[in-house]
Amino acid sequence: MLNESQKLNPKLLDKDVEQTPLRQGYGEGLLQAGKEDENVVALCADLTGSTKTAIFSKEFPERFVEMGIGEQSMASVASGMAAMGKVPFIASYAMFSPGRNWEQIRTTVCYNNSNVKIAGAHAGVSVGPDGGTHQAIEDIAITRVIPRMTVVVPCDAIESRKATVAAAKMKGPVYLRFAREATPIITTEESPFEISKANLLRNPKTPQATIIACGPMVYNALMAAEELSKEGIEVSVLNNHTIKPMDEEAVIEAAKKAGAVVTVEEHQVKGGMGSAVAEVLAKNRPTLIEFVGVQDRFGESGTPEELIEHFGIGISHIKEAVKKVLERK
Amino acid sequence: MISHLTDDKIKFLEEKANEIRQSVIRMLLEAGSGHSAGSLGMADIFTAFYFHISKHDPKNPKWEERDRLVLSNGHICPVLYAAMAHSGYFPIEELKTLRKLGSRLQGHPHREWLPGIETSSGPLGSGLSQAVGMALAERMNVKNEGSTADKTKWFYCFMGDGELDCGQGWEAVMLAGREKIYNLIGIIDRNNIQIDGFTEDIMPLDPLKDKFESFGWHVLEIDGHNFNAINDAIDEAKAIFEKPTMIIARTIPGKGVDFMEREFSWHGKSPNKKEAEKALHELRTLGGKIKGEHE
Numbered sequence: 029m030l031n032e033s034q035k036l037n038p039k040l041l042d043k044d045v046e047q048t049p050l051r052q053g054y055g056e057g058l059l060q061a062g063k064e065d066e067n068v069v070a071l072c073a074d075l076t077g078s079t080k081t082a083i084f085s086k087e088f089p090e091r092f093v094e095m096g097i098g099e100q101s102m103a104s105v106a107s108g109m110a111a112m113g114k115v116p117f118i119a120s121y122a123m124f125s126p127g128r129n130w131e132q133i134r135t136t137v138c139y140n141n142s143n144v145k146i147a148g149a150h151a152g153v154s155v156g157p158d159g160g161t162h163q164a165i166e167d168i169a170i171t172r173v174i175p176r177m178t179v180v181v182p183c184d185a186i187e188s189r190k191a192t193v194a195a196a197k198m199k200g201p202v203y204l205r206f207a208r209e210a211t212p213i214i215t216t217e218e219s220p221f222e223i224s225k226a227n228l229l230r231n232p233k234t235p236q237a238t239i240i241a242c243g244p245m246v247y248n249a250l251m252a253a254e255e256l257s258k259e260g261i262e263v264s265v266l267n268n269h270t271i272k273p274m275d276e277e278a279v280i281e282a283a284k285k286a287g288a289v290v291t292v293e294e295h296q297v298k299g300g301m302g303s304a305v306a307e308v309l310a311k312n313r314p315t316l317i318e319f320v321g322v323q324d325r326f327g328e329s330g331t332p333e334e335l336i337e338h339f340g341i342g343i344s345h346i347k348e349a350v351k352k353v354l355e356r357k
Numbered sequence: 358m359i360s361h362l363t364d365d366k367i368k369f370l371e372e373k374a375n376e377i378r379q380s381v382i383r384m385l386l387e388a389g390s391g392h393s394a395g396s397l398g399m400a401d402i403f404t405a406f407y408f409h410i411s412k413h414d415p416k417n418p419k420w421e422e423r424d425r426l427v428l429s430n431g432h433i434c435p436v437l438y439a440a441m442a443h444s445g446y447f448p449i450e451e452l453k454t455l456r457k458l459g460s461r462l463q464g465h466p467h468r469e470w471l472p473g474i475e476t477s478s479g480p481l482g483s484g485l486s487q488a489v490g491m492a493l494a495e496r497m498n499v500k501n502e503g504s505t506a507d508k509t510k511w512f513y514c515f516m517g518d519g520e521l522d523c524g525q526g527w528e529a530v531m532l533a534g535r536e537k538i539y540n541l542i543g544i545i546d547r548n549n550i551q552i553d554g555f556t557e558d559i560m561p562l563d564p565l566k567d568k569f570e571s572f573g574w575h576v577l578e579i580d581g582h583n584f585n586a587i588n589d590a591i592d593e594a595k596a597i598f599e600k601p602t603m604i605i606a607r608t609i610p611g612k613g614v615d616f617m618e619r620e621f622s623w624h625g626k627s628p629n630k631k632e633a634e635k636a637l638h639e640l641r642t643l644g645g646k647i648k649g650e651h652e
């Protein structure tokens with residue numbers, strides 16, 4: 029039932045599927061982008077290890093700026109560098125960039141139309157034991173609301189690398205969202221990836237519902253779909269990695285075909301990817317939707333697995349949401 | 358390099374500054390809102406830069422070899438626009454469109470709308486970071502090319518004293534000090550006022566010189582209305598290697614218009630018709646006085 033044209037990881041459904049953190053893909057992508065374009069530079073706010081910026085800074089120390097814990101200045105310094113022809117990537121935890129430095133990103137980057145890329149690591153509740161202070165679950169909302177901003181939430185480390193390279197090649201501000209934990213590898217080198225082009229990963233002939241997911245939650249969505257299939261419920265799964273500008277056509281098409289939608293994200297449901305999907309569908313193809321995500325609460329401490337369950341974003345919750353939307357149909 | 362200011366040049370600059378101040382009053386009257394005090398206070402420094410110090414080409418605003426001037430306190434853009442118009446970036450007539458719908462002269466400067474503006478600014482405290490970023494990028498570019506061409510490009514950041522309340526500015530101060538960015542020159546409009554009152558009452562900044570020095574900057578204090586002092590300070594700043602330079606320019610808010618001078622209530626206010634007439638009359642008279650002194 030997996031979409032063959034997507035050339036997904038053959039071991040995707042195995043228990044021992046390989047797991048890598050998304051941020052690893054960022055570091056590798058940054059290095060690749062840096063090799064392809066000498067104007068690519070990196071800035072980091074005292075988190076070169078966690079954000080994997082170190083992969084780049086070791087290779088290109090002269091093209092790296094250590095900012096110290098100064099996220100606000102980091103965004104504006106990057107804007108200045110972009111004004112001189114550089115392609116700056118700034119990295120920190122998503123809570124601090126684009127969290128703490130939102131206004132600098134809004135004004136000195138986006139309003140200014142600067143070619144700056146923002147990498148937010150440690151997004152979502154799966155940050156784990158560090159607790160609610162460090163779990164960015166508002167970052168999609170605050171970035172997608174800014175004009176000119178492109179917002180990408182890759183589903184695995186491979187897609188993260190591709191998204192980083194693609195961001196370097198396009199002009200304009202881009203927000204790339206990464207998670208902390210090692211998560212399953214869903215795609216392969218051969219899988220298609222293009223910013224603003226959603227990928228239909230699972231495509232049963234007559235889906236009863238479609239799950240639209242982003243980030244590592246795409247894996248949970250696929251697992252839920254597998255289990256539902258065994259119970260006789262067929263759902264499609266759309267990897268909606270670009271929140272803005274969204275692949276409206278793919279979202280409308282998936283909704284049209286299935287007639288019911290479940291959105292899944294590791295983010296507040298208010299203002300997140302699901303909200304963006306609802307905006308598209310309300311206007312073009314009114315469809316029943318269930319929103320799986322954080323329900324207007326702050327994060328807290330726990331293991332990543334515990335927290336995903338605690339906040340109702342686990343595989344069982346996605347299945348419940350599918351059943352609920354089918355009941356409403 | 359900067360040439361010595363002759364008496365004739367000083368006379369020319371004083372007249373230009375006076376014309377620019379009159380333009381500032383006219384455009385603020387036309388707009389019906391905007392910031393008077395800081396615009397008038399910085400008129401001499403803007404005149405010195407646009408008519409003597411800066412390497413720029415009004416007919417070719419995107420000239421790659423130009424110096425970069427970042428205005429951090431975007432609210433004093435009336436004086437920036439006036440200096441640009443008088444130096445030939447666009448017709449002086451266009452100054453009347455300030456703050457109007459569709460105007461290139463936005464209430465706070467917008468880089469994309471008006472060629473010659475280096476960055477869109479307004480929210481305070483972020484300009485110095487941008488200037489630091491520009492200078493750092495230039496240093497990387499020059500290294501790539503394997504030359505020492507960076508000596509030819511200077512990065513200026515004009516900022517208000519009130520915006521030194523913002524934490525971000527100090528992040529940039531630390532970074533520039535660490536990086537020893539010698540082709541970065543900051544100018545603080547030290548007029549001692551901000552919206553709610555005097556800076557030293559709202560949030561004391563002194564000893565300002567010590568603060569910057571402790572972060573590795575070379576610091577100069579000058580009279581921001583004295584063209585020789587402005588010119589000499591820039592010369593000295595350019596001669597300092599291994600350190601960025603901060604010039605603390607003491608200015609009088611509302612300079613040139615008696616009833617606006619040192620009045621913080623004029624920070625964010627524009628003159629009405631009667632006040633504008635009075636201000637213009639005074640500026641015209643002062644123009645005569647300056648001429649008299651140098652003739």
